[in-house]
Amino acid sequence: MDIDDILAEVDGHAIPQETRDLQELTRAWVTERSAPEILPWPNALIERVLERIRKQIELIETQTGTPDPKLSFRLIILQTELERFKFLIRSYLRARLHKIDAYTLHHLIDPATKARLSDSEIQYATAHSTLLHRHYHSSFLGQFPRGLQRLDDSQGGVSMVEGPDLERAVFVRGRGGRDGESVEVVVEGTDTRFGLGKGDVVVCRWGAVRGVVGRGEAELI
């Protein structure tokens, strides 16, 4: 560890936790909006942010109706910011719901994908697929022969359960490796391999960069 690392650490601590949470949440939102598959659920982060939002709402509720114009302007600012946070959280959750809705069974069956959902998302997906299955069963599946009633059949080597297209093109920006160096990206099945430096922007397949994005060495934009 040299002096630069120490300075970097001091810099990191100078940024308040609230601001770091905002940055993290923003990155989670942008990445979730762009990535083809659902990404790990940041439980601790969301809990911290929701707790702060709850306190802020309480504060605003106790202070509204004040005749002091200065205080009421401050409340306007607080409310404006609150709405921005609510939008961020809501859009983030809805982007995840969209993926769960599109490939519900995939999210329940594939263990690696299921591990990335939050508890309430699993509950939602289970209820959703149960309802759908029951409806299909009563409307037409029940009249099929038994062997054809499954919705998750994988006989004949072809699975009925559809998942997202993991090779879709995404826009990636490098954040640098552990020491700020560029990280190598290899596109399987082609000759393409390239270094993704800090700040570099490339268009490439999600499958080739999901590793580096997962490690935080790159982000989607």
Place this chain on the structure above:
Amino acid sequence: MALPLPPGLTPPETAFLCEMEMVTVIPRQRLEGLNLLGGPTPPLHPPHRTPLPFWLALLLKRQRRANILPPPWLSPPSLSSILDLEKKTPSFSPPPPLPAHTTTSPPFLPSATADAPPDALPYHWLELGEMLLEAASDDIPEPDNVRRLMRDLREVRMAKMRAGVNVLEGGREVNLNGVGGMEVSEGRAFIGGVVDGLRKIGASKEMSRREREAEERENGIGGGDEEEDEDDGMDT
């Protein structure tokens, strides 16, 4: 309740993101520091310059409680020198240099404050410039000139974005260093579509190559030549 939007940020969402940038304001009224959800803001004492999030600066500006100090790159001399540079090279002009020790990225870099580098366009240049021109044109020197140069820059860069499609090839990465956030939002559907389409065209070729590579890995490189493999395939 699920989001009915296509993947990737849409232009209004990009503008929302841009409003998280920090800008420098010159307050006209005192305002105590606020404990916001995204961290505390410094107290405002006129006429001391203070960095504030862009959305808050816009709010204060609309209520005539502050003036916004435009970033140095949003001035006719800077923009015209960047425009000259853009015309000379086929790639985008280089983005502002990144601070060495942070892994933060736009919109959380100080690229729109009064001490931002004057000779490079930051990630949110288009959105930020447009919003500043709309809400705070009286704070910007020569707003009409700035507006004209912004439009020229946008056209030159859009042409580059379109020309960049020539290098698209199935599986190849496309380098877009220096691209802006709004430009990504606008170009995403087209570029993403072309890359995906080319990938699908080349998919079967790629698949056979992947299989061959996997086989080579199993047999060890050079072990088992092509003909033998084919025979094996026939038998099974």
